[in-house]
Amino acid sequence: MPSVDTEQTALPAETSAPSFADLGLPPAIVSALAERGVTSPFPIQAATIPDALSGKDVLGRGRTGSGKTLSFGLPLLVTLATDGGRTQAKRPRGLILTPTRELAMQVADALDPYARILRLDMKVVCGGTSMPRQIEALRNGVDVLVATPGRLRDLIDRKVCILDSVKIAVLDEADQMADMGFLPEVTEILDQVPPGGQRMLFSATLEKEIDTLVRRYLSEPVTHEVDPSAGAVTTMSHHVLVVKPKAKAPVTAAIAGQDGRSIAFVRTQLGADRVADQLREAGVRAEPLHGGMTQQARNAVLERFKGGGLDCLVATDVAARGIHVDGVDVVLHVDPARDGKDYLHRAGRTARAGRSGTVVTLALPHQRKTVFGMLERVDVNAARHIVDGVFTDSLAKVIGSGSLTDMEADTVEREARSAQRDADDMIARAERQAQRAAKLHAEAARLRDRAAKERSGEIPMASSHDDFADRPAKHSRKPYRGQGGGGGRRFERRDGDKWGGKPRNGSRRDDRGHARREERGGERRGGQAGFGGKNKPRWRDRNA
Template sequence: MPEHESTEPVETVEGSEAAVAADTTKSAESVGIDEASVTSETSDTSEVAEIAEGSEISDTSGAAGTSEASDAIESFDAAESADADADSSFSDSSVASDSSDDSDSDEAPGLTFGDLGLPEGIVRKLTQNGVIAPFPIQAATIPDALDGKDILGRGRTGSGKTLSFGLPLLATLAGGHTEKKKPRGIILTPTRELAMQVADALQPYGDVLGLKMKVVCGGTSMGNQIYALERGVDILVATPGRLRDIINRGACSLEKVQIAILDEADQMSDLGFLPEVTELLDLVPAGGQRMLFSATMENEISTLVKRYLTNPVSHEVDSAQGNVTTMTHHVLVVKPKDKAPVTAAIAARKGRTIIFVRTQLGADRIAEQLRESGVKADALHGGMTQGARTRTLSDFKDGYVNALVATDVAARGIHVDGIDLVLNVDPAGDHKDYLHRSGRTARAGKSGVVVSLALPHQRRQIFRLMEDAGVDASRHMVGGAGAFDPEVAEITGARSLTEVQADSANNAAKQAEREVSELTKQLERLQRRAAELRDEADRLVARAARERGEDPEAAVAEVAAEA
């Protein structure tokens, strides 16, 4: 079954500590964050219906309705997005970062993309984009993929998987003929955000080779997608639900597909989409090339491999857990009354931070309370429309928002580089959720920090979760946000609330000064205008007096006296 956000009251920054004393509440209120219990905004029937209702899908008639609701769920359990989350227009999204060479340590030593057998046009475009050296998984995978071998790739998000399968796909299909409604290549992704990001990453190289690419996913116009297919599309980047709907409407056939790629197969499994995936793969002719990429290889994924891949070549570089264990992980044990101010202090750090909570309501309230504390924060969760998610992610990417408060359902849709700290305000549901949350940082060879807040009674739960995830975390006792231990302050980059509030007051003062300056200018303009109008009025009064044969000066003085 698809994952969905928890609908039970849980501990967030607001807390669920019914027994917290009045002075506790007062302490939290002093920084603009209350300790009230969080009551979920969703019903026990889960968020599925909510997401389906708000997914902005206009085509819901007939058999498409059920699977489009499923497709709507895909969009929110990304990244995500959400990741772009969506994040599709971001130049520094994760799939774009697949082609970056920011970290020499993560590049294949001595190799360039020109050495891997790719077409000259693609290599030239990569060079123009400043991409010279491939990541290890790209160096290992691309030659085998160009040889037409089936590929089984295991690598964490951000390790370079997109170009690993995307560039060989483009190179293989270049120069061929595509019939109407019959694409020659398909890439299946679990979420609409990821589909958009994959397409954005590959489109510049597809353009070089004259290949047409189209994203087929929920939350966007099915009519436009069908129209594109009728004109001929070489490669579809699709979510399973929407692609199945279009096929059922007779607008697409997979009978000419030569290369089928399944990206983030473990997420497909987590979301319960494997039945749709197998239904689609069964429509692809036998004998073509298959590539499957996944961060983990569990039972259901192994079944897919055995069923659809023929003598696959396996490449494993930087597994999901391997990436997490190379990060630094810390647990901050806090008292209930200190949880809110500690969260605000960490959220006020410099740089991009993602804060994870369990419920939609918790995300909205915490974001609002952080803003009241002077932190540039916003929420991201499955209850938001695709347009709202896209705007939020764009603001996060562009630096208008420094702290993003997200739920687990939105976690996998967030594929943005430069996130150097993940803060778990609420514990992850299990070790897999912890790994997915942590995967939002330390991307494309960068380092990252994962910090989890733990109330005293949650310590055992959190350390057991990290043990299951294969993570070695350090523990720190935090007495409050007023004066962090220097080590904790260095780890988190947290600032005291006094400093945060001082910055907020300073910013407010600057804004007030700007408004005063603008109002002063407006006043001066109005005063000048009033003087001009008075002069004009006096001139007209004097003229009227002369026309009547009266003394113009006396007439002007009389009018002035009346005023």
Template sequence: MSVASIDAVLPEDEDTVTFADLGLPEPVVRKLAQNGVTIPFPIQAATIPDALQGKDILGRGRTGSGKTLSFGLPLLTGLAGARTERKRPRGVILTPTRELAMQVSDALQPYGDVLGLKLKVVCGGTSMANQITALERGVDILVATPGRLRDLIGRGSCSLQDVEVAILDEADQMSDLGFMPEVTELMDQLPEGGQRMLFSATMEKEIDTLVRRYLVTPVVHEVDAAQGAVTTMSHHVLVVKPRDKAPVTSAIASRKGRTIIFVRTQLGADRVAEQLREGGVGADALHGGMTQGARTRTMADFKDGKVNVLVATDVAARGIHVDNIDLVLNVDPAGDHKDYLHRSGRTARAGLSGTVVSLALPHQRRQIFRLMEDAGVDASRHIIGRGDVFDEEVTRITGARSLTEVQADSTANAAKQAEREAAKLSRQLERAQQRAAELREESERLTARAARERGDDPEVAVAEASAALTAEVEEAVQRELRREQRREEREQRDREQRDQREQRDQRRDGKRDDRNERGGDRDRRDGGRPAYNRGRERDRNGDRDRPRDRGEGRPSYNRERRDGDRGGFRRDDRRPASSYGRDTRSHDDRRPYGRRDDHRTGGRSFDRRADKPRWKRNG
């Protein structure tokens, strides 16, 4: 297999190159201009012309370099104007994660609508019935994760026999997530002669195998290689002590602007997000353990600015694209340099600037700097404590704010909200008072007319009705005031009872702690040995503990052992341990049940029923 390599470099007059110059149809160019996209990125300017000619493409570039439009626009252009059969899409885009699939679909859907093409996202965590229904009606392009697409094919709801263009997006992430068996199984079902495009940030062994197996004379375009540092991105390492990690995280997360925090586990994401919310920071967690609906709502809130901080794991964070993310905070170190690059790629996208900050415990410094060396980035190091996070340099880098400042902003926002609600209630009160005055006038007019019809004095009738109405209103107001007072008294009583219970619990916990502390001091007698080890002594060889008996140095449960007996340990000289407490003496030797009238004298027992003393051992 031969590979044609073309550098993705724009000509010197790159400002004059537009999407129309690349050969895209006029409706697509017009829609791009409406969306504010007029100048193509380097990877787009290099890839689109070759893709429009139907060549196989191998694209290498960091995340956020504009690869979606690089393969998406030629795909839409090539499939426009033809008819798609039921269950037989003509284009397939494979992505490693649900979020990336939805992101790709959202990015391409406006241009698909212009060209009259239907796109459908096929991924886990969403309704399979809806996906089957869409395929029954006909879908031009599937944006799918490998697992769900394989399930649909296995059910007979989809076929890849008509696929003309197949695209693998973020192939290296598919390899990391273990999707290569599913990918190869799907690629083997594609018909021969179609166009194939593969985009990856790195070229691993498995990726190279895919290229050699499925791409025919691919044209290689490489922009912003994964090992290169992005000039608009700065990297910093903050060395913190374990006890300072949580406060430093809260201070940095309290900054103004959008921030993504990466952690290692799902429980860690939930815990950090909850801690930030308790501190007054708007934060949500995003990880693979959430339902797709919850993940979609979380991403929507983050994109809309309802929350400023997103706490995510590596699996859930891959493929996330949100504009204006200017800080990535690694609370837990990345697994390897590729994960670090994927995390860092959430910021400094589309030529914007961004900052990547990693928290490192003292024992993690060497690991993190080796990871960054493998990633090809140069990071500055700052050793800080809880108070040093507000140092001028660190504050400039991270935008950290104190908890008091965050609480002040939160209180100010709450005050603004309360003022808005008060103004709203004031307007409602004015309207209600105006309405009440109008109704009172109408009531007086009708009362006067009714009095004239009866032959009574209208003024007297109106005065009496007004006085009665005023009395009723006053009585209703007094009832409401009394009801409100009783409610306040009940709430105050409940608060006092709750405070009393908390005080009792605190006193009880304090007494328990004092007892534990005193007990711990008592237990530390005899050379600091705990109480549970007081009856044990070191063996002569010093290797293990053994029980120590009082006096004889033998276990208390083995006070006497008769050689030659097979009954095991004995509690006395008459009953073997194997009897489990059963009296094995003869009937003549047994004492009558329940009678305590034996007279013992010096080991002799006299029975009242016998004239002669009967000698026996006291058992």
């Protein structure tokens, strides 16, 4: 916890849950929430929205997936919509800073429907996306800017974004900004926000790294810490599987290949690509997600995962906070997290919004002590299993197999199903190609039969006009002016002048479209030397 004097406020467990209308939100927003199935506020929302609407600085902590986005987003939108202010070009009135572009897009997607209802313009500015479009939007005027620190600083340096009109500034996942080394950029940005406005800081954890930001920018903040640690969520079960190196890939495939969706975390981009390849070879629909991919490719992978087109997403820690997907059944630490904080952020991808989830860590024998110590420091009670021989009932439930041999058989069966799907696709493509080939053979036979009858005189020889008159021409050329009907004279261009354009050397066109020359001083300019010789006309009459 930050070493600052703040008012600690918590929502008692026995208190009946209020409605969004009770929190002070306008009826239009309450109705829009209900239309999307959001009828009861989460604890962090019930605790923070009233204070945020009253204009207080807020310091909030809630585990990932606890609803922090609406906690700061709805009050921000409502306040800007009702304060009577007007947004000027290049000067947003609301600012939300996030550490990653994925999270920035997730925040904007979550808040955009309510911004539209309140007639507020929102724009995401982050790396990997079009800067010219962002500049154009800022010049047209943006009410709320959702930004990553690096891209926002670039726009400020270009003088296309000015923060002297910001009334409400929000830091989302502030501790990750500190972990990623963004504190210099964040402080540089917040220094340009005029004092006296509202500040809100939300994070999954509130530790010493946040102390500097809290002391410097928040004024008498109200602190809300209503959710337990991510590791203590009762709907989330934790397991550590001690595996030998040779068994790591098969165990990964066994867990990721079960029914439901899973996210497998690795440490490096190359590791993500490698593990995804291994899973696909084992019959699991998997794709990597990491910072080495373009934003377009990352968005496409996330959409396929959300839409059910993938069984497993293999991600690096850059995605640990940016992925907001409901319905993730298993989080698999293929590579153990570096520290307890990373573990909690990864684990927060499952057991969201009251759902249950499983968190599994694969540890090699030499990693056991490190992993067990890390989990103890963050107060995570994880079941410990040794993957060898016949599995216990609890381990069999996690892996989905009763023994190593069963696991290997399941993996081979998945590979067989994947191979069969590929074979079926190849057979279908082969059948389509065979049908096309049969049609082409028939056409070739018909043409050869006709050619033989033509040679024997049985039928007249087809001319090119007769044979192809009914076929559309591949290329069509419009005639030059004068080539149409009516016996008009045809002219041929010799010097590259364009019909309809401004003629060169002062020549003009008459009403018939023919070029005529202007005479200056008794000379025809078209007949000057340098244009094909003295008095040689630029246009040749092909009918002469």
